[in-house]
Amino acid sequence: MEFLRWYGAMLRSLLPSSLRAMFGGSASGLIVSADLTAPPACAVVAQRSRGGTRTLGTLGALAADLSPSLRRGVTLVVTAPGRLVLSRMVTLPLAAERHLATVLTFEMDRLTPFAAGEVWYRTDIINRRKAAGSIALRLAVLPRAKLLPLLDALAQADLHPGRIEAQDAAGIITLPLDPGAPPARRIEAALAALCAILALVCLLIPLSRQQIELHRLATREKALVPRLHAAETLRGRLDRARNGAATLAAEQAREGDALAALAAITTAVPDGSFLTDLTLRHRIATLDGESPNAAGLVAAFSANPAFADPSFAAPVTRALNAKADIVSIRVRVRRHEAP
The missing domain is CATH 3.30.1360 (Gyrase A; domain 2)
Known part of the structure; x- marks a missing residue:
């Protein structure tokens, strides 16, 4: 599964930035594009869908006019004159993969100049070295302090973004605003799990029906066993009687009556x-x-x-x-x- 995610990320990285923004996994919803050097009210609000992106206006002008349905699935796109996202390659023991979030929480201040509670971060596993017992991953962090005024303005407008898209040295990178998966991804994961369960049920139904039929046939066979034994006993008697009559007839033909x-x-x-x-x-x-x-x-x-x-x-x-x-x-x- 991690290989597929990595392979998909590599394919998305080959697309232009506009296409990556549209097909890079972002769900349909609102996009708030903000320049950190400008006031939060100047942030541009746009609606993204499968057909493209449509600009609605600035955050200050549209905050009260947005419908509740549009307020779900908000993506925050931020730009800054300097380097905003810090990224580096990290090597960890292979056993840390099972509890990667916990390990990064304790190791964040050693790997970056920030504590775990001061940044949003994202990890992408690049390579697993089973022989060496280690994994190589790319760690991208975004300091929270630089976005707090903008997030406060969004909260006052009742907009709660689930992820941030920022410019990285490798291109556009998406970071979740919480350590877990964003809500849209949770729904996708739940739907994927449901589909897997349904597929498993579809595979098990024929096997279950076969087992039920086998059990029914076994029950019928068990009920017929006494009759079968009785029939075999009668058949044996008939065979012995037939053989005895044939022997007697042969002897009578040879010796006479x-x-x-x-x-x-x-x-x-x-x-x-x-x-x-x-x-x-x-x-x-x-x-x-x-x-x-x-x-x-x-x-x-x-x-x-x-x-x-x-x-x-x-x-x-x-x-x-x-x-x-x-x-x-x-x-x-x-x-x-x-x-």
Whole structure:
């Protein structure tokens, strides 16, 4: 910011004095031009605006006729036959920049022949030497005693200038009449701060809306988490059931339907015969049991379309009670056959 101010001051210094007076930062308002060698009543009052400067008359003739709106933003332009503004280059520690006004208040009598309360002053930072830990600035001072009669006359006319424009060795220089910023500059600073705040708000609004939307979506997501877990659980169950059914169907296609085979075997075994053991593997059923007619049992399986290739798996023996034969029959269960 200080660099921009310095750069702007350097650009203004290249303009003619008339243009510097118009565009050098002075606000629109009254200009009181006074020669310190002449009586204060002879000071010329003019009105400055964007269109130029219009002379209204002398201070003695116009003091009672000025409207209250014109009395705001008064700039005092003074001239003197000799050198009025004293200026010099000053080098201070870099840490003094934060409290420059306080430092100059205590150092004014050392830097100039006057005390801080005897002058109006202005400082312009020329250079910062961070390596050396110092700053170079231009200090311009204007003794108050030379302007007290003129300021008293202006106060009686209810005119209170906020700044003084005086001729310096480098040209026209503007000095505030108080250590702080002049009222117009305070308003400009407040407006600049307001604009910066509004710009910051404009930048933060999209981010705030985005955060609000993200919070809303996060809340909805949190509310949907139990449903999501329930859906995932049901999906897992369905997948397991589907996989189990597919596995069972594959095994049934390869091994056959055990229940259908058992039903067909039960139907095929004639009355009076019974099974003591049944083994089914790869569609081959091995039947162990007793039958009063072993050959008829094989014939019964041969006549049943659900079976194929019935044969004795072991020799037929007689039971101890001599009423039945102990048989072991191997038979192939046909594919996709039901009882």
